[in-house]
Amino acid sequence: xxxxxxxxxxxxxxxxxxxxxxxxxxxxxxxxxxxxxxxxxxxxxxxxxxxxxxxxxxxxxxxxxxxxxxxxxxxxxxxxxxxxxxxxxxxxxxxxxxxxxxxxxxxxxxxxxxxxxxxxxxxxxxxxxxxxxxxxxxxxxxxxxxxxxxxxxxxxxxxxxxxxxxxxxxxxxxxxxxxxxxxxxxxxxxxxxxxxxxxxxxxxxxxxxxxxxxxxxxxxxxxxxxxxxxxxxxxxxxxxxxxxxxxxxxxxxxxxxxxxxxxxxxxxxxxxxxxxxxxxxxxxxxxxxxxxxxxxxxxxxxxxxxxxxxxxxxxxxxxxxxxxxxxxxxxxxxxxxxxxxxxxxxxxxxxxxxxxxxxxxxxxxxxxxxxxxxxxx
Numbered sequence: 171x172x173x174x175x176x177x178x179x180x181x182x183x184x185x186x187x188x189x190x191x192x193x194x195x196x197x198x199x200x201x202x203x204x205x206x207x208x209x210x211x212x213x214x215x216x217x218x219x220x221x222x223x224x225x226x227x228x229x230x231x232x233x234x235x236x237x238x239x240x241x242x243x244x245x246x247x248x249x250x251x252x253x254x255x256x257x258x259x260x261x262x263x264x265x266x267x268x269x270x271x272x273x274x275x276x277x278x279x280x281x282x283x284x285x286x287x288x289x290x291x292x293x294x295x296x297x298x299x300x301x302x303x304x305x306x307x308x309x310x311x312x313x314x315x316x317x318x319x320x321x322x323x324x325x326x327x328x329x330x331x332x333x334x335x336x337x338x339x340x341x342x343x344x345x346x347x348x349x350x351x352x353x354x355x356x357x358x359x360x361x362x363x364x365x366x367x368x369x370x371x372x373x374x375x376x377x378x379x380x381x382x383x384x385x386x387x388x389x390x391x392x393x394x395x396x397x398x399x400x401x402x403x404x405x406x407x408x409x410x411x412x413x414x415x416x417x418x419x420x421x422x423x424x425x426x427x428x429x430x431x432x433x434x435x436x437x438x439x440x441x442x443x444x445x446x447x448x449x450x451x452x453x454x455x456x457x458x459x460x461x462x463x464x465x466x467x468x469x470x471x472x473x474x475x476x477x478x479x480x481x482x483x484x485x486x487x488x489x490x491x492x493x494x495x496x497x498x499x500x501x502x503x504x505x506x507x508x509x510x511x512x513x514x515x516x517x518x519x520x521x522x523x524x525x526x527x528x529x530x531x532x533x534x535x536x537x538x539x540x541x542x543x544x545x546x547x
Contacts, residue, residue, distance in 0.1 A: 216286020247420020
């Protein structure tokens with residue numbers, strides 16, 4: 171079994187780490203406290219071609235694949251999970267156009283998105299529940315060459331900053347009763363609703379969308395009418411969950427690094443606390459979580475690049491890694507003692523970010539069901 175990476179992947183990882191440490195790190199605390207979209211950082215990521223990492227070269231991307239994407243999200247997530255998730259949402263929302271879009275849609279949207287000149291979001295979840303996709307209430311009624319969309323979406327990542335939205339709406343009944351549409355932010359009848367204030371991942375915005383007789387051309391239909399469920403499940407299951415796993419993987423690494431540094435520097439009873447067995451046991455558990463999470467995430471991303479079915483593997487990677495991030499953040503705070511709850515130490519941010527990652531792209535319980543179904547055959 172080969173565990174090596176290509177020279178191109180290794181160089182990309184190094185570039186992403188340097189970018190995170192030099193550009194993101196000085197702003198990470200401010201982003202968390204202000205909760206504002208880091209537009210300048212997004213543009214810097216675009217300059218490094220990180221916004222187009224999974225976009226084919228013929229549409230302006232660099233086509234490096236999903237394993238390379240995982241490296242980037244991990245390295246950025248190690249410094250700021252909010253910035254990592256912001257980037258992953260952009261990738262996730264382009265995926266339906268890359269996979270199922272018409273040639274005209276690809277030519278029209280992907281080059282500007284790959285270059286980071288425009289941003290895109292995807293909108294599936296409704297107040298009735300994110301996991302109950304078939305219970306969706308937003309409708310899309312055919313009217314000649316147009317579709318008229320009505321309804322309300324919630325928990326839409328990047329809702330206030332995206333230039334385009336991929337919106338899933340009800341066009342019929344059953345599993346073939348959903349369809350997906352590309353909607354420009356300026357479309358008449360589309361309104362950005364309230365912005366949510368989250369426990370963590372601050373700066374990576376999330377809010378509502380309101381559709382009131384929003385008229386969309388039939389040419390903006392992604393795939394065929396009735397493909398909406400496939401669009402949602404494929405994008406979220408294979409790209410969104412991988413992205414959230416990558417951000418959580420970064421948090422796990424950050425917790426371990428912060429804990430090792432603090433344990434080596436903190437002196438109690440005349441010696442570093444790293445010499446205490448209780449501290450060493452927690453460090454060992456964190457190291458194990460990091461290694462296991464990496465193997466799960468890298469394998470799932472590699473399978474995606476090979477064109478293999480990987481929905482269960484992505485679910486397992488996201489489930490294990492996001493839960494590991496919470497465990498490791500809690501241990502990091504324990505190791506820091508009283509200092510762990512102070513804002514000047516990043517470990518409290520790691521815990522808030524890790525908790526916020528848990529429900530994104532599927533709760534742990536939903537992901538466990540997917541994993542169990544594969545295990546049960």
